[in-house]
Amino acid sequence: MRIMKKIPFKLPQLSLIVAAITMISPLHGSSFAGQVGDYRLVAGDRSLQQWLLPEAPPYPAGNEPTQQRITLGKMLFFDPRLSSDGNMSCGTCHNPMFGWSDGMSTGVGHKGQKLGRATPTVINTAYNYIQMWDGRKATLEDQATGPMEASVEMNTDFDRLFGMLRNNDEYRAAFAAAYPGEAINDDTIAKAIASFERTVVSNNSPFDRWVRGDASAMTKQQVRGFRVFLDEDKGNCAVCHSAPNFTDDGFHNLGLASWGDENPDMGRFVHKPVNVLKGAFKTPTLRDIALTAPYFHDGSAADLMEVVAHYEKGGVTKNNLSPSLKSLKLSTQDKQDLVAFMHALTSEHEPFALPTLPVIEPAMAEIEKESASEFAVIDR
Numbered sequence: 001m002r003i004m005k006k007i008p009f010k011l012p013q014l015s016l017i018v019a020a021i022t023m024i025s026p027l028h029g030s031s032f033a034g035q036v037g038d039y040r041l042v043a044g045d046r047s048l049q050q051w052l053l054p055e056a057p058p059y060p061a062g063n064e065p066t067q068q069r070i071t072l073g074k075m076l077f078f079d080p081r082l083s084s085d086g087n088m089s090c091g092t093c094h095n096p097m098f099g100w101s102d103g104m105s106t107g108v109g110h111k112g113q114k115l116g117r118a119t120p121t122v123i124n125t126a127y128n129y130i131q132m133w134d135g136r137k138a139t140l141e142d143q144a145t146g147p148m149e150a151s152v153e154m155n156t157d158f159d160r161l162f163g164m165l166r167n168n169d170e171y172r173a174a175f176a177a178a179y180p181g182e183a184i185n186d187d188t189i190a191k192a193i194a195s196f197e198r199t200v201v202s203n204n205s206p207f208d209r210w211v212r213g214d215a216s217a218m219t220k221q222q223v224r225g226f227r228v229f230l231d232e233d234k235g236n237c238a239v240c241h242s243a244p245n246f247t248d249d250g251f252h253n254l255g256l257a258s259w260g261d262e263n264p265d266m267g268r269f270v271h272k273p274v275n276v277l278k279g280a281f282k283t284p285t286l287r288d289i290a291l292t293a294p295y296f297h298d299g300s301a302a303d304l305m306e307v308v309a310h311y312e313k314g315g316v317t318k319n320n321l322s323p324s325l326k327s328l329k330l331s332t333q334d335k336q337d338l339v340a341f342m343h344a345l346t347s348e349h350e351p352f353a354l355p356t357l358p359v360i361e362p363a364m365a366e367i368e369k370e371s372a373s374e375f376a377v378i379d380r
């Protein structure tokens with residue numbers, strides 16, 4: 001009974017005291033060292049949960065990623081016989097050893113041709129709402145046959161390819177298991193490859209573990225870097241590299257030096273002729289970013305510090321610059337913290353095993369023919 005009486009009297013008093021402490025405390029509002037905008041930079045805080053990716057990536061109707069589809073897609077992704085010269089697979093350019101990119105400033109295609117743009121990673125493309133630097137493809141299914149069709153990339157002869165796959169027992173069985181009742185054609189090839197790509201995911205980095213509540217997952221420096229990343233008056237990075245996949249799936253002109261070239265790459269503008277989109281490219285994810293140097297669509301930044309230096313200047317060729325881009329005031333410490341934070345976005349990946357590819361009969365038959373003639377020589 002005593003308690004019952006006391007409570008209604010004490011509570012308002014208590015809340016007054018709390019309010020007073022809050023107002024005089026340096027921990028109040030945005031002056032709290034761990035507060036940026038709406039975010040409270042404390043491991044596991046509710047305000048941070050929007051940075052966690054959904055456990056499983058979305059997939060389109062009719063292509064649920066079953067184990068059989070993933071297995072088939074993995075074979076196709078790494079099979080160089082999908083290319084006309086039999087020497088280039090998706091994995092040649094999207095190489096798991098280089099963070100599913102190629103470590104080069106721009107890609108190298110069919111017969112060594114230098115491509116105009118850098119090879120983006122396949123990691124977390126499953127979460128993209130739009131594909132390619134210029135957004136010319138909507139989904140992974142739409143995208144998958146593009147590199148095969150491109151004469152500068154895999155230069156695939158589709159009739160020959162379909163023949164090869166349909167005449168091979170192992171591939172025929174794999175397609176039947178993955179897409180029962182469907183033909184072996186560009187549609188099922190694309191769906192299988194897309195299903196495999198949806199397994200190439202980075203969602204367990206130190207940053208993710210920190211957001212889930214493990215305070216020791218990121219260093220103090222990395223947490224400071226995240227603060228710079230979020231702070232509109234510092235890095236202002238999150239306006240474009242937004243939650244949860246560090247991209248807004250939008251297109252921006254960052255004023256790269258190559259935008260000043262005589263015939264610059266027009267980027268998104270080619271597919272959507274709106275002035276702001278001249279020289280605008282898709283915001284890439286920053287997950288596993290430490291693995292995929294060099295950076296930008298033209299591969300012009302050698303490392304993450306060079307990227308930060310570019311943003312600090314607010315661009316080089318500044319006509320048609322994104323309105324969200326401005327030169328930044330960053331201390332040396334801020335810049336080092338930012339780079340340290342970006343390193344916290346790399347997941348530890350399970351060891352990755354390449355698939356064993358089916359033996360293709362025509363090739364085998366040719367080898368047998370050759371060895372038969374060798375024997376013929378020995379016999380004589």
Ligand code: HEC
Pocket residue numbers: 077088089090091092093094107108109110115117118119120121122125128130131132133134140143144145147148152153154193
């Ligand atoms: C010769 C190198 C090369 C080969 C081979 C290649 N790619 Fe690419 N890939 C690139 C380049 C370069 C781009 C960016 C092109 C652009 O945006 O204009 C790209 C873009 C992509 C994207 C879009 C990623 C994003 O974030 O928007 C996906 C997905 C992809 N490739 C998957 C594949 C698949 C699947 C294959 C095999 C069928 C393949 N690639 C073969 C070089 C290659």
Ligand code: HEC
Pocket residue numbers: 229235236237238239240241250251252253254256280281282283284285286289292294295296297298304307308311322324325338
């Ligand atoms: C105006 C939107 C915008 C802002 C602000 C922004 N970025 Fe970017 N970021 C992009 C776009 C778009 C690209 C690709 C541009 C290109 O290659 O032409 C990119 C590319 C990058 C890359 C290279 C990615 C790769 O795969 O090549 C890194 C790293 C990066 N940004 C980090 C940052 C950091 C750190 C900040 C804050 C200091 C920041 N970004 C601010 C839009 C933005």
